[in-house]
Amino acid sequence: MARLTRPRRALSTNPLKSSAPLGAAMAYLGIEGAVPLFHGAQGCTAFAMVHMVRHFREAIPLQTTAMNEVSTILGGAEQIEEAIANLKKKADPRFIGIASTALTETSGEDIRGEVADIMARRSDFANLRVVYAATPDFEGAMEDGWAKAVRAIIDTLVPEIDPMWRDPDLRQVNLLPAAYLTPAEIEEIVRMIRAFGLKPIVLPDLSASLDGHLAEDWSGKSLGGTRLDDIPAMARSAVTFAIGESMRGAATLLAERGHMPVQVFPSLTGLKAVDAFVAALMRVAGTTDAPPAIRRDRARAQDAMLDAHFQTGGLKYAIAADPDLAYALSSALAAMGAEAVAVVTTSAANPIVELIPCETAVLGDLGDLEEGARDGGARLLISHAHGRHAAAALGLPLIRAGFPINDRLGAQDACRVGYRGTRAFLFEVANAVLAHPHNAQPQDFGAAPMEPEFEHDRSQTAPH
Amino acid sequence: MSDALKSTVQDAFQEPACATNRAKSAADRKKGCAKPLTPGAAAGGCAFDGAMITLQPIVDVAHLVHAPLACSGNSWDNRGSASSGPMLYKTGFTTDLTELDIVMGHGEKKLYRAIREIVEKHAPPAIFVYATCVTSMTGDDIVAVCKAATEAFGTPAIPVDVPGFAGSKNLGCKLGGEMMFRHVIGTQEPERTTDTDINIMGDYNLSGELWQIKPLLDRLGIRILGSLSADARYRQVAQMHRARVTMLVCSHALLGLARKMEEKYGIPFFEGSFYGISDTSEALRTMCRMLVERGAAPDLLDRCEALIAEEEAGVRAALEPLKPRVAGRRVLLYTGGHKSWSVVSALQELGMEVVGTSVRKATETDKARVVEIMGTDTHMFDNMAPKEMYATLRASGADVLMSGARSQFVALKARVPWIDVNQEKHEPYAGYMGMIDLVRAIDRSVNNPMWQDVRRPAPWDEARAFAGSRPRVKDRCPVSGISNDPSDHEDC
Numbered sequence: 001m002a003r004l005t006r007p008r009r010a011l012s013t014n015p016l017k018s019s020a021p022l023g024a025a026m027a028y029l030g031i032e033g034a035v036p037l038f039h040g041a042q043g044c045t046a047f048a049m050v051h052m053v054r055h056f057r058e059a060i061p062l063q064t065t066a067m068n069e070v071s072t073i074l075g076g077a078e079q080i081e082e083a084i085a086n087l088k089k090k091a092d093p094r095f096i097g098i099a100s101t102a103l104t105e106t107s108g109e110d111i112r113g114e115v116a117d118i119m120a121r122r123s124d125f126a127n128l129r130v131v132y133a134a135t136p137d138f139e140g141a142m143e144d145g146w147a148k149a150v151r152a153i154i155d156t157l158v159p160e161i162d163p164m165w166r167d168p169d170l171r172q173v174n175l176l177p178a179a180y181l182t183p184a185e186i187e188e189i190v191r192m193i194r195a196f197g198l199k200p201i202v203l204p205d206l207s208a209s210l211d212g213h214l215a216e217d218w219s220g221k222s223l224g225g226t227r228l229d230d231i232p233a234m235a236r237s238a239v240t241f242a243i244g245e246s247m248r249g250a251a252t253l254l255a256e257r258g259h260m261p262v263q264v265f266p267s268l269t270g271l272k273a274v275d276a277f278v279a280a281l282m283r284v285a286g287t288t289d290a291p292p293a294i295r296r297d298r299a300r301a302q303d304a305m306l307d308a309h310f311q312t313g314g315l316k317y318a319i320a321a322d323p324d325l326a327y328a329l330s331s332a333l334a335a336m337g338a339e340a341v342a343v344v345t346t347s348a349a350n351p352i353v354e355l356i357p358c359e360t361a362v363l364g365d366l367g368d369l370e371e372g373a374r375d376g377g378a379r380l381l382i383s384h385a386h387g388r389h390a391a392a393a394l395g396l397p398l399i400r401a402g403f404p405i406n407d408r409l410g411a412q413d414a415c416r417v418g419y420r421g422t423r424a425f426l427f428e429v430a431n432a433v434l435a436h437p438h439n440a441q442p443q444d445f446g447a448a449p450m451e452p453e454f455e456h457d458r459s460q461t462a463p464h
Numbered sequence: 465m466s467d468a469l470k471s472t473v474q475d476a477f478q479e480p481a482c483a484t485n486r487a488k489s490a491a492d493r494k495k496g497c498a499k500p501l502t503p504g505a506a507a508g509g510c511a512f513d514g515a516m517i518t519l520q521p522i523v524d525v526a527h528l529v530h531a532p533l534a535c536s537g538n539s540w541d542n543r544g545s546a547s548s549g550p551m552l553y554k555t556g557f558t559t560d561l562t563e564l565d566i567v568m569g570h571g572e573k574k575l576y577r578a579i580r581e582i583v584e585k586h587a588p589p590a591i592f593v594y595a596t597c598v599t600s601m602t603g604d605d606i607v608a609v610c611k612a613a614t615e616a617f618g619t620p621a622i623p624v625d626v627p628g629f630a631g632s633k634n635l636g637c638k639l640g641g642e643m644m645f646r647h648v649i650g651t652q653e654p655e656r657t658t659d660t661d662i663n664i665m666g667d668y669n670l671s672g673e674l675w676q677i678k679p680l681l682d683r684l685g686i687r688i689l690g691s692l693s694a695d696a697r698y699r700q701v702a703q704m705h706r707a708r709v710t711m712l713v714c715s716h717a718l719l720g721l722a723r724k725m726e727e728k729y730g731i732p733f734f735e736g737s738f739y740g741i742s743d744t745s746e747a748l749r750t751m752c753r754m755l756v757e758r759g760a761a762p763d764l765l766d767r768c769e770a771l772i773a774e775e776e777a778g779v780r781a782a783l784e785p786l787k788p789r790v791a792g793r794r795v796l797l798y799t800g801g802h803k804s805w806s807v808v809s810a811l812q813e814l815g816m817e818v819v820g821t822s823v824r825k826a827t828e829t830d831k832a833r834v835v836e837i838m839g840t841d842t843h844m845f846d847n848m849a850p851k852e853m854y855a856t857l858r859a860s861g862a863d864v865l866m867s868g869a870r871s872q873f874v875a876l877k878a879r880v881p882w883i884d885v886n887q888e889k890h891e892p893y894a895g896y897m898g899m900i901d902l903v904r905a906i907d908r909s910v911n912n913p914m915w916q917d918v919r920r921p922a923p924w925d926e927a928r929a930f931a932g933s934r935p936r937v938k939d940r941c942p943v944s945g946i947s948n949d950p951s952d953h954e955d956c
Contacts, residue, residue, distance in 0.1 A: 010575070010581060011528075011557060011559065011582060012560035013556070014540070014556045015536055015556050022534070041510050042507070042508060042509070042510055043512055043513050043597075047509075047538040047539045050539075050869075064503070065503045065504070066504075067629065079503045082504065086504030102531075103597045103598060106601055137532040138562050141533075214877060215877065217854075218877065220850065389554070
């Protein structure tokens with residue numbers, strides 16, 4: 001179990017983290033008809049937008065309050081109000097999610113108060129939902145920003161219900177996915193929940209907005225996502241499931257509003273983790289059996305474990321990711337006999353780091369990943385796309401997981417959760433190993449190489 | 465903003481070499497070139513972004529961003545400038561300030577230590593230290609830290625004091641150049657000089673565009689002594705003051721730097737472009753003429769003309785078979801500035817029809833050229849909202865959109881081919897050979913059979929004859945064995 005260490009140095013080389021406001025913006029994009037709004041300078045927004053555009057290969061309607069030197073000093077309430085008015089005119093969103101940045105948090109504005117004031121004053125904003133989350137860049141990573149945004153949405157839009165009117169038999173469940181879950185993964189989890197005859201409300205639901213589909217018209221806001229009417233209805237659900245430890249805070253708040261039980265699943269990758277989720281679904285559905293499709297998926301996951309364990313057993317690998325993702329993948333691999341020789345992560349806010357199966361986890365960057373992988377003799381790297389430099393330097397295969405994946409297509413289709421995703425992930429790891437075979441040479445065993453004089457044609461001898 | 469930075473910005477707004485700037489009143493000039501940004505409707509990069517665009521292509525320098533994470537974390541490893549050697553510029557260095565650093569005022573100390581760590585680990589020829597919004601607000605004096613670090617470690621640490629909120633991306637490009645003028649240019653002497661040494665400014669070697677031009681210069685015996693900053697080494701910036709002529713490539717942002725170089729070191733400059741056949745020839749001609757004026761052997765002019773004749777004949781021959789594949793296609797051009805007309809003439813030469821060209825960031829001279837080339841100003845427009853552009857393209861108002869990445873998805877989602885012609889593009893289109901590559905790219909895109917398929921109506925949208933209703937299968941299907949009871953497997 002991992003002890004979190006912070007390298008004593010001033011320099012970060014090849015950042016691993018993406019910023020918290022970016023995570024918040026992504027969460028807001030999982031709401032139908034949404035436009036996320038950064039409260040900061042326009043550069044902060046441009047960087048984050050380009051980052052997401054390249055990952056999803058979609059137009060991203062991220063906007064900015066365009067703070068300048070003067071408004072930074074005098075306070076940006078007017079900028080926020082003007083931005084909302086302009087967005088309403090231009091894109092007519094139904095939901096605006098505001099994320100603050102390092103700039104506005106350093107100057108210390110009371111943005112929450114300002115937003116409440118604006119919304120109370122402007123009657124023309126009445127049918128618009130505006131949510132604000134404090135997400136300074138200097139605190140936490142993408143998953144923290146995402147979790148804060150989800151918490152802010154719940155705080156603002158989910159009313160507390162009277163426990164008397166609670167219906168524990170309602171076959172409706174809440175699902176709060178962590179930042180690392182792709183649209184395809186959310187879809188897979190939803191499929192599992194539906195298989196038990198339950199109706200999930202997903203918050204936020206990227207599987208309907210950033211799944212990559214061709215729309216019939218240009219909208220200038222998110223192309224789908226959690227329906228706004230569904231969000232207050234979450235208070236009536238039978239239970240709240242959160243995927244990822246980072247979502248515990250948001251899940252707890254939701255449970256308080258709806259007086260319902262809450263269950264946090266730190267991971268849905270690996271047989272044991274998925275079994276726990278299925279057991280929970282069976283409990284809520286009031287059944288002691290699982291539908292045939294789920295049974296079949298499990299049997300196929302088991303078969304994949306048998307096939308892949310030859311490659312994963314004893315496999316040394318290094319992983320760099322946000323805490324939830326690092327835990328999900330490394331715990332699944334540990335159960336398959338693989339050994340994490342280096343774990344690099346981004347946020348100290350998430351207690352799941354302590355459960356990562358490795359001696360130490362470094363709160364660091366991709367430079368740490370490269371060093372750790374080299375020192376530990378890793379044969380595989382797992383990180384987002386920027387890990388390609390470390391992979392090239394070390395001559396190792398790289399499994400791209402996390403954000404951003406800007407040098408490959410179809411990042412939104414990767415699915416590593418559920419029985420089916422687990423099977424796919426094990427094959428992915430095994431195939432990465434198989435694609436980099438090591439041909440044994442006498443030198444590997446300490447023997448002298450073949451004498452050149454015996455070779456028929458020396459130029460044809462493959463260089464080692 | 466500190467007073468020093470304020471006066472730097474004010475200086476940047478005074479540009480006697482810029483026609484637009486000269487035409488302004490003194491009061492207007494003071495406001496600068498950037499239009500005030502509209503909250504909720506702004507989309508550009510910041511001044512820090514601009515400074516990075518100008519300076520990051522210097523390949524052997526360590527670029528250190530003094531900021532909380534987002535400035536570097538959300539942007540490093542993001543640009544396509546190519547290097548023929550060192551790769552240090554691709555490494556993202558940042559001080560990654562935490563809340564504690566900011567509250568306790570540890571910024572300057574952390575920066576100093578970060579510089580030391582880079583020197584010890586990478587031994588670069590120089591370290592560029594970028595200020596950002598937060599570190600400017602907390603008052604970190606990066607100039608003083610850089611001075612102390614330079615003295616202590618013996619490696620030049622160059623302050624790039626261009627925080628994001630200083631202004632637009634364009635202003636940042638400008639100030640990036642100014643920082644080089646103040647701290648780097650003229651600090652080293654070249655081992656040797658020739659009378660055909662030039663500076664190239666404003667080219668960033670995206671996808672290797674410089675190397676599409678370099679063979680031409682090589683054949684003429686022209687040496688790129690100084691570069692800002694295509695495939696540049698630190699030395700090439702430090703020694704720029706010894707070149708004979710400066711070429712400014714499609715860049716208003718670095719005009720001020722070119723003018724200052726002329727005033728201080730007597731290096732004349734000209735503005736040119738390597739986009740399109742006639743532009744490339746024109747640039748080579750001007751370059752050679754100016755070199756000869758400054759004392760290069762006069763036969764350079766004849767060799768230049770011979771090279772141009774040969775290259776132009778070659779490229780026209782290569783384009784001939786491609787012409788029928790693109791002729792008659794209607795192009796919507798959304799770039800701006802100089803390219804609003806230079807690309808138009810190139811496309812017209814191929815028989816393509818330009819249905820509209822954006823004149824954002826274009827000067828009056830640029831606009832006059834558009835009218836001259838297109839015969840009328842009806843096809844000129846300023847900005848176009850994405851929604852409007854989508855509607856135009858969807859209604860087949862054009863066969864292809866040529867623009868920057870920002871409008872990529874407007875075209876694609878409207879099911880219309882799109883060609884990247886801005887700085888983020890992944891294919892080089894410079895010089896004579898670049899023109900052929902551009903036309904090939906257009907051909908490859910507009911003639912892809914995919915467009916026909918992707919625009920096909922869905923089966924349920926097509927009119928089709930009613931095939932009659934089939935009886936419902938009862939119980940189980942005799943072939944597949946699957947039950948026809950929808951409630952049975954609906955949820956799986």
